[in-house]
Amino acid sequence: MLIKTRAGWEIPESQATPEATFMDRRRFIAAGAGLIAGAALPEMAFAQGADPTLDLYPAKRNEAYKLDRPVTEEELAANYNNFYEFGTSKDVVASAKRLGTRPWTVTIDGLVEKPFEIGVDELIRKMPLEERLYRFRCVEAWSMAVPWTGFPLKKLVELAKPLSGAKYVQMQTFMNPRVAPGQSQRWYPWPYTEGLTIAEASNELALMVTGIYGKPVPNQHGAPMRLIVPWKYGFKSVKSINKISFVAERPKTFWEGLQASEYGFWANVNPEVSHPRWSQASEQVLGSRERRPTLLFNGYGEQVADLYKGLEKERLWA
Ligand SMILES: Nc1nc2c(c(=O)[nH]1)N[C@H]1C(S)=C(S)[C@@H](COP(=O)(O)O)O[C@H]1N2
Numbered sequence: 290m291l292i293k294t295r296a297g298w299e300i301p302e303s304q305a306t307p308e309a310t311f312m313d314r315r316r317f318i319a320a321g322a323g324l325i326a327g328a329a330l331p332e333m334a335f336a337q338g339a340d341p342t343l344d345l346y347p348a349k350r351n352e353a354y355k356l357d358r359p360v361t362e363e364e365l366a367a368n369y370n371n372f373y374e375f376g377t378s379k380d381v382v383a384s385a386k387r388l389g390t391r392p393w394t395v396t397i398d399g400l401v402e403k404p405f406e407i408g409v410d411e412l413i414r415k416m417p418l419e420e421r422l423y424r425f426r427c428v429e430a431w432s433m434a435v436p437w438t439g440f441p442l443k444k445l446v447e448l449a450k451p452l453s454g455a456k457y458v459q460m461q462t463f464m465n466p467r468v469a470p471g472q473s474q475r476w477y478p479w480p481y482t483e484g485l486t487i488a489e490a491s492n493e494l495a496l497m498v499t500g501i502y503g504k505p506v507p508n509q510h511g512a513p514m515r516l517i518v519p520w521k522y523g524f525k526s527v528k529s530i531n532k533i534s535f536v537a538e539r540p541k542t543f544w545e546g547l548q549a550s551e552y553g554f555w556a557n558v559n560p561e562v563s564h565p566r567w568s569q570a571s572e573q574v575l576g577s578r579e580r581r582p583t584l585l586f587n588g589y590g591e592q593v594a595d596l597y598k599g600l601e602k603e604r605l606w607a
């Protein structure tokens with residue numbers, strides 16, 4: 290039994306400025322109208338055996354990726370999550386356990402030589418897994434630093450063999466309101482989708498994540514496979530992906546569909562560009578009383594700034 294007390298680093302409710310704030314108001318209105326669904330869902334427990342890829346962990350760490358701060362404690366990162374499919378609180382561990390992550394089929398389609406489906410374990414075994422220490426910055430102005438295990442998204446792009454007309458990669462989360470109560474809340478544009486340009490997806494930093502802290506990634510962090518793009522705000526790093534589509538037009542993302550004025554397509558981290566409702570100049574480091582200055586591109590400018598040359602007219606920051 291976890292006793293809930295507020296840790297020193299937790300942001301008091303009065304100061305919290307989460308992505309959900311404006312939605313809470315809408316939900317309140319909907320609740321009043323009796324529209325809330327999903328509250329009476331049967332508890333569905335999925336008996337899951339050992340992860341079929343367990344033997345691949347821990348993967349060898351790639352020492353090229355260094356941190357400027359301590360690694361966040363595993364317990365903290367694992368219990369402070371955003372996964373709206375399972376509710377808007379940070380406490381989704383129990384709820385996310387309902388998601389069955391095996392068997393898990395990933396569909397690769399759109400403008401590719403030949404669309405295909407592949408089981409996630411077969412895909413993971415085809416790919417070169419490595420561990421990387423990355424900083425992570427949520428648009429809500431908290432941050433962490435964790436060891437992810439995964440493979441460069443670039444390798445998956447190569448496997449998919451996109452046609453020349455493909456300009457963007459769209460990644461989509463599973464859709465199953467029976468296990469994910471949040472998906473019964475119809476004012477959200479489910480399923481959760483995110484997108485990158487092919488150039489961004491082919492950047493060395495874009496990591497398809499299958500593990501964290503030297504183990505397969507647990508459900509609340511986006512099992513069995515999620516994206517991590519550490520130079521962008523956290524909402525770009527879509528969880529529990531089951532479909533990857535190569536497309537010609539810029540895909541509309543979940544957060545754009547919800548509130549385009551606050552959450553755009555590019556969403557690169559920039560301390561000088563405030564969110565409409567709060568400053569992005571500094572961040573609350575999980576597990577510490579410290580606020581740190583936020584870095585341009587979350588400190589990854591050297592690797593990614595070139596991607597945005599010639600795009601200065603775009604709204605590159607969230
Ligand atoms: N499918 C899905 N992916 C998601 C989210 C979500 O609600 N659903 N939240 C995003 C946000 S806002 C953040 S900050 C990160 C949080 O990742 P973590 O819980 O593993 O730290 O996941 C991102 N990916």
Ligand SMILES: [Mo]
Pocket residue numbers: 308371427428429522523524
């Ligand atoms: Mo976030």
